Amino acid sequence: MSASSPNNGLCAICSDKATGKHYGASSCDGCKGFFRRSVRKNHVYQCRFVRSCHVDKDKRNQCRYCRLKKCFRAGMKKEAVQNERDRISVRRTPYDDQQRNSALSVATLYNADAATKSMLTQITTSDITRKALANVGDICESMKQQVMKMIDWAKLIPPFNEMDTDDKVSLLRSHACEHLLLSLARRSCMYNETLLLSNDTVITRTSLDNEQNKITCRIMDELIQPMRDIQMDESEFACLLAIILFDPSSRNLTISHRIRSLRWQVQVNLEDYINDRQYDSRGRFGEMLLLLQNLQTIAFQVIEQINAYRLYAGLKLDTLLLEMILQGSHFFIICVFSS
Ligand SMILES: [Zn+2]
Ligand SMILES: [Zn+2]
Structure with missing residues (x-):
């Protein structure tokens, strides 16, 4: 034969x-x-x-x-x-004009993420138990830090940086909360039953109020655990952040066709990266995309929770958070971009 x-x-x-x-x-x-x-x-x-x-x-x-x-x-x-x-x-396929491979290569995305990753000093597991429990103020403060980091991160992605400010704002606002949650999950992956916020405070399964504890548990069970199960690496994580960012259905977007092809390019690069792994990688790409669904429903719950706090507990929210997470006006974000 x-x-x-x-x-x-x-x-x-x-x-x-x-x-x-x-x-x-x-x-x-x-x-x-x-x-x-x-x-x-x-x-x-x-x-x-x-x-x-x-x-x-x-x-x-x-x-x-x-x-x-x-x-x-x-x-x-x-x-x-x-x-x-x-x-x-x-x-020429519909996507060929976007085939400037290196602009969205796994390495570029990895570097953008690494450059803006929270510069928290390496903490040992024993130290984490001595950290202060976060209150609502800490959570808001940490979210604000993360939003600023997210903006810095996006600017390091060349195709994003070339867009008009309105499109940039539209993309960032659409899924800011998902971006924050995924970063939180990644940061907390190495800790047992503890979420580590960027301002160095922690949340445990029962350290907050009832409704918020439900969110904590979902982050642990539906994001962190699956990420651990597949041992998602930093490059894969960086690609997922970009897939979340390039959502062609973001509100008020003027270049949705281009965004679709950018996202497609990231997906293909991630798929290739996964397929080139040394060990069996079948199913891995799918597992990662499924995370996005959990992420979206948890983000929705977080936004509801923040809104409830503003309404019933008089929580005052920072302007940037208001505009990014709760989709208020976007005057302030434009200022951040032009500064
Ligand atoms: Zn061999
Ligand atoms: Zn074969």
Whole structure:
């Protein structure tokens, strides 16, 4: 049997179900994508063993060196990938004009996040138990700090920075609360049953009022736990923040088509990043996107809670928070941008 024979219907590399002949060999979409990324990015892999690892459907992500070798053995050709790229650039998909890859690469997003990440000194788990419990004032203060950081962060993303102020404001306001919550969850990932705010105060499952405790528990159970389960890394986290930011349905947006293609680009880069992981990554991308749904409903609950506090407990909210989180006027945010 020739390795690239398409008639057995199996991938010549990993024996998964083949979806056709790709780059010269009958293969599955996983191996097709792996080969394409490897060639396009000129990856050089190492084998940790003796260059004869077994490549099958379950183990195909374990050794990239041996998988790529098997792709070549099965008949895949580098040139076919390069030709495909030339053809696409002539045909132009709706997204092609946005294919300035590096502007939204995983590395760019990672750097933007790392540069503005809370510069809290590394705290050991024993220290966290001695931190002050946050009251409502601390929560508002910490949210304000995070909003300022979020603005600084977004400015480090080149395509965002090139937009008109109105579009920037529209994007940031649409999901500011989600951005804050996801950052809080990430910051708290290493602590047990404790949320660490950016102003160095903490929240436990029962340290606040009833309704707020429900929110705390949701953050722990529906955000932090799944993030821990998949061991989300910093690059993946940075991409998720960008996917949240580039929402084409944000209110008052004048460039929604462009935002859609920016988001698409981040998604594709994240997908590639995940697929290039050393170990099996199937399902991982989906898990991450599912987090966004929890995030959205929790954010909604937080906003309701803040509104209730303003109405019934006379909570005075900082202008910036009012405009960013509760969608008041946006005079103040414009001032922040032009300063
Ligand atoms: Zn395969
Ligand atoms: Zn190997």
